[in-house]
Amino acid sequence: MIKARQPNFLFLIVDQMSHFVLPVAQPSYRKAAQKAVAPNIAKLAAGGRVFTDCYTASPLCAPARASLATGTHVRRHRVCTNGDEFSASLPTYMHGLQSIGYRTTVSGKTHSIGPDQLHGFDDRQTTDIYPSDFIWSRDWDLPVKHDPGTSVDKLESSGLCRTNMQINYDTETKNRAVEFLQGHALDAKEKPFFMMVSFTQPHEPFQTLPKYWELYDDANIQTPSRVGQGDGDAHPYNRMLQIYHGIDRNAPDEERTRVSIRAHLGMISHVDDYIGQVLETLETLKMSDDTIVIFTSDHGEMLGAHDMWFKRTFYEESAHVPLIISWPGQVAPGVSSAVVSHVDLAPTILDLAGLEPKRAGLDFDGDSLKRILLAGEDPDWRGTALIDYFGDGTNTPMFMLRDGDWKLVAFLDFEPILYNLAEDPEEGTNLANRPEHSGRVSKMLGQIFADFDAKDFVEEIKEAQKTRIFIQNGRNQSETSGGAWDYQPHRDATKQYVRTAVNAGSSC
Template sequence: MKPTNMLVIMSDEHNPRVLGASGHPIIRTPNLDALAARGTRFSDAACNSPICVPSRASFATGRYVHQIRFWDNAMPYDGSVPSWGHRLQQAGHAVTSIGKLHFRSAEDDNGFDEEILPMHVIGGVGMLPHLLRKEVRPSKATLKLAAEAGPGQSSYQDYDEKITDAAVEWIKARAGQRGGKPWTLFVSLVCPHFPLISRPEFYNLYPEDQVPLPMLYGADERPSHPFIDAMRIVQCYDEGFDSETKIRRAIAAYFGMVSFLDHNIGRLMRALEEAGLMDSTRVLYTSDHGDNLGCRGLWGKSNMYQDSVAVPLIMAGPDIPAGHVCHEPVTLVDAFPTILHAVGAPQHPDDADLPGSSLFDVMRGLTHPRDVLSEYHAVGSVTGAFMLRRGSLKFIHYAGMEPQLFDLRTDPWETRNLAADPDWAGPRRDCEAALRAICDPDVMDALAFADQAARIEAVGGREAIFAQAMHGYTPAPTAA
């Protein structure tokens, strides 16, 4: 396979169901749909932790969260574990980031020659209240979600516009360049991450009376599980949605932000075309996690349901089958070997044990069926959650709680927990054994709590954290 340049685009909180190429009935994503039409869409992609900081740390390092121990939004990646950017630099490739990284600091060596308009965690420490997982207290910041939802301007949309402007200029500057080793550009956009505020020109694409209400939203439809019940107390977003109008307004705003995201991706694709780089550049699009978007009465992310843990993943460019859909489960740790494969960088000897596989091999059926992992140890989780995908089966182990087992082939909305069904006892045992072959979830749960306890102590204890100002989300950088 001939090495090419690599453009990696990441959004934030994009539910893969909200994509025209995935069959959504009303969303308008013509540029992403065109990317899928000229490339391959991975229908069963997932993040490795359904919250920003640990998900992005896994994406950068190609390792599972329990391997790198960046557990939550108060324990950010600091460059100490080699990233795909570091490996590209070591092999002599240019590598640049533009936009959100959500690492500790631009002062760290994060593996980029240049960080343009970077967003990192607040003050280099992140959201310290996320460490207090046993403190089941409602977060008042979550009530802003419903109150703010609707048409309007937001700092995130302004930031994304500046990120796209900078990326377009970066691509233009490479027009006509030939020779030398291929470059990699990482463009990381924030939308459709909440606040659910969408510019009117995109919001108005979705009349409020025409947007669908969330699935499984009725009180008698919502699943009950101790992990989810505790999450509802901490992340009490839904308490603010006291009318159908507010719900529809929020969904219309999310749809509008997805279309705004698609608009910016279209600008990037046109820049590649106009610079004469389309035939020498592969493109990978994904997101750091999904968004529940009201399904089951849940908003945001932070659980193992598909709306939260699944992500869109599309690849296009030279040697990538056009109009193809790959149903093999994949996760964001697969990006590390994929990016190196795309640009022709050799595997580093220290990376032989990475859990991911090159997506070029996966899409061609050159890998054996794999078990893939996601885990969650962050805000609202009173215990650790570990999800294993094996084909269409999805097994979720909660430390100290009853597990869940779903067959996504016949139950894509995860309404039937098969874990206690005697007819599914064999598959449940197999999935649990496969999970324990990757890690001991109970040992890793204890390790996460121990690391977080040490961090709590280091920042002055629980009361010092409770005294800290609460942030519902990381502010866009003022320098942007």
């Protein structure tokens, strides 16, 4: 049974954007290095709750998005790389919303690998931008080598463009989202809706239109202190990523870094424009007061910090993401410094929709943010965020735990790293080997590996990788199976406009 005035949800997500580039409240220990011109995101933040210390569950697209959907860590949902299957048997918060009568849909990217391209969405307004099969599967038994598909060589093309694939995709994503909202306003059934609007910008390659490029000035672009070195001074884990991204062989110089950062900021301004158009449609249709708006990014972007680019690493630029939640009249505007994670969004959404996850048989790793949103604080909040990374670019896993001001990075093959972010926001001093911190390191390692055998997990993942590669090789030889998993959005023209009496009304 649908409750009266059950809230709608508009989930806005962008791809590869750090919290630190936005004109919103920042963590107490750090200021924004660059501020994108993003008035619509800033307006959303001013009217909602800004979480200054939110973390992705994994700094890579497919694993991060699987964690968002399932409310679980990578070690449970097992989507480790951008080529791993998201199992249809895994329950998502969309399934939960369906069970209480919500209309669920997505416009844009989900990056789900496998035959199930819905995972609890009733339908998709667009197809996905990336392949749905195992073509990007990885083999951890092979040494790490340069991958041209995710190389800093792409930064040679940073700058201006007339249009590109990402702009075209985001334009369709925005247009279909607007069409859905307009259609919903004419829907006599008045079911509450959940719509994810998932943009691909500002993911690399960093290219933008002149109108957004001109919002910035080269003189105001701050480049990181370590630029173009590409040497062996990095941690061994990050060194593997430098090889994978080609930084060791073609490190971006100061000028290429500046142009890439400026174009990345321009892309943020572009997607902010599209977000503004979606939010304006919501307001025009008088649905704003009944709609919870959530904004985040799947993971961050290094932008040359620590001589690193893109994601996959444990540094804050890669792991620390924006999170804004707005609900007029219910969520008081403000800022929360609680350490939270993407795995908290699934239980939060169901809690706000009126469904107790455990009562519905859903078992999440995260916790609901409802008390923080409605009361301003939650005295029982756990205050930690966990990251698992078993992805490409390395052949060894990485784990990260943020607990208060402390951040511990753990590996199977290297000694741990401990940072105090309040005293060392740039993450330059490893405190793990200092005797006074031995107890803290032991405690945090215990939290990371509690009830989890990482070595056994890695061996299981390696076997699964080989199976996926075997299957994909067969698909590659087939003339009929290629692309069979891709979602084809269906539009029935017989049910549009005034072809039926049902759709002849108005929402004036």
